[in-house]
Amino acid sequence: MNNELLNVSRLKTYYPVSRKKAVKAVDDVSFSVKQGEILGIVGESGCGKSTLGKSILRLTEPTSGKVTFLGKEITGLGPKDLRKMRRQFQMIFQDPYASLNPRMKIKDILEEPLIVHKLGTKAERKEVVRSMLGIVGLDASYGERYAHQFSGGQRQRIGIAKALITKPKLIIADEPVSALDVSVQAQILNLLSDLQEAFSLTFLFISHDLGVVRYISDRVAVMYFGKIVEMAAADALFRAPKHPYTESLLAAVPVIGKGEADEAVSEGPAPAIDVKGCPFYGRCRKREARCKEAVPMLEEKTEGHYAACHLL
Template sequence: MTNELLNVSRLKTYYPVSRKKTVKAVDDVSFSVEKGEILGIVGESGCGKSTLGKSILRLTEPTSGKVVFLGHEITGLGAKELRGMRRQFQMIFQDPYASLNPRMKIKDILEEPLIVHRLGTKAERKDVVRSMLEIVGMDASYGERYAHQFSGGQRQRIGIAKALITKPKLIIADEPVSALDVSVQAQILNLLSDLREAFSLTFLFISHDLGVVRYISDRVAVMYFGKIVEMADADTLFRAPKHPYTESLLAAVPVIGKGEVDEAAADVHIAGAHEKGCPFYGRCRKREAICEEAEPALAETANGHYTACHLTNREA
C-alpha cells in the first residue's frame, strides 16, 4: 500500500515571450511526496521553484504534464471540480501582507474559506477561527483587528492560520520566512514543524535559503532553470552533494572558521541556461564534451539519491 500523497509527472509550464522565444519556467519536472513528508525545493531566484508550486495547485496553469493528488489527477479537472478539491491543498505565500485583505478584519479573513467551502454553521465557524488563532500562537481577540496592526511575523502566523483553516492535507509554503527577521524565522519554522505533527500535514517547502531548507526538510530537490538537477534526503544532500550546481550553491554559503568563500566554485553569475545539452554546461568546471551535446536525465545514482549529471550517472 502506497503512502504517496502527491505525484508530479513531467510537469511543464512555458511562457511564450515572442514568436521565437519561450521561457521554460518549469521544464519536465517529476517527483513524488509521501504523506507527512517535508520536501524542500531550493535554487537561485528565477529557477522556477515558485512557478512549480503554483502550477501544482493550478494557481498557474501548467502547459503539460500530470499532477496526481490523493489518487486524483487534478491537472484535468474543471473549475467546479477543482474548487471542491482546493480545501485539501493550500498555499502559504512569501508576503503575508499582500495575501491578507487590508479592508477585512482578521476574523473575517479566516472565516471566508469556511464560507466558500460551506463548512460548519456560523457559530461553529467563529469557534474554529478563534481556535485557529490560538493554535498559531495568537490571542483569539486579535480577530477583531486588521492586518496593518500586526508585525510581519504575526501576519505570517495569520497567513498560516488561513492556510490551515480548511484542514488541508498538503501545504505549499512559498518562501514563507524570507521576509522575516532571523529570530522570527526560527519561530515560524518551529511553528510549521509543530503543526506538521499536530495536523499530519505534508509540506512542499520552497526557499532559496539553504540553511532554512536544511533545518526543516526531510528531502531536498535542487532546481536549476526549470529542472530538478539533484534530489536526496536532506542529510545526504548537504553532506555529500553530487551535482556540480549543488556543490556551487553550498560553496556560496559562508561557514564560521572556514575562511573565505571559494569564489570560483560559488560563482552564481549567469546570463541564461545552456541552450543545448546540460543546462549547467556554461558554468560547470567539470564539463566534458558530452555535456555540451546531450542533456542528462535525472537518474538514481544511489539509494534515494537522484542526479542529472553525465559524470555522476556514469560513476554510479
C-alpha cells in the same frame, strides 16, 4: 503500503516571449511526495521553484504534464471540481504584507475559506477561527483587528492559520520566512514543524535559503533552469552532494571560522535561451564536451539519491 500523496509527472510551464522562444520556468519536472513528508525545493532566484508550486495548485496553469493528488488527476479538473479539491491543498505565500486583505478584519479573512467551502454553521465557523488563532500562537481577540496592526511575524502566523483553516492534507509554503527577521524566522519554522507533526501535514517547502531547507526538510530537491538537477534525503544531500551546481551552492555559504566563502559560479544564460545540452554547462567547472550535446536525465546514482549529470 503506498502512502504517496502527490505525484508530479513531466510538468512544464512555459511563458511565450516571441513566436519561437519561451521562458521555460518549469521544464519537464517529475517527483512524488509521501503523506507526512516535508520536501524542500531549493535553488537560486529565477530557477522556477515558485512557479512549480503555483503550477501544482493550478494558480498558474501548466503548459503540459500531470499532477495527481490523493489518487486523482487535478490538471484536467474543471473549475467546479477544482474548487472542491482546493480544500485539501493550500498555499502559504512569501509576503505576509501582501497576502492579507487590508480591508477585512482578521476574523473575516480566516472565516472566508470556511464560507467558500460551506463548512459549519456561522457559530461553528467563528469557534474554528478563534481556535485556529490560538493554534498559531495568537490571542483570539486579534480577530477584531486589521492586517496593518500586526508585525511581519504575526501576519505570517495569520497566513499559516488561513492555510490550515480548511484542514488540508498538503501545504505548499513559498518562501514563508524570507521576508522575516532571523529570530522570527526560527519561531515560524518551529511553528510549522509543530503543526506538521500535530496535524500530519505534508509540506512542499520552497526556499533559496539552504540553512532553512536543511533544518525543516526530510528530502530536498535542487532546481536549476526549470529542472530538478538533484534530489535526496536532506542529510545525504548536504553531506555528499553529487551535482556540480549543488556543490557550488553549498560552497558559497559562509561558515563561521572558515573565512570567506568560495567564489560563486558565474551567472548562467537567460531562461528564454534554448540550451541543447546540460543547462548548467556554461557555469560548470567540471564540464566536458559531451555535456554540451545532450541534456542529462535525473537518475538514481546511489540508493535514494538522484542527480542529472553526465559526469556521475
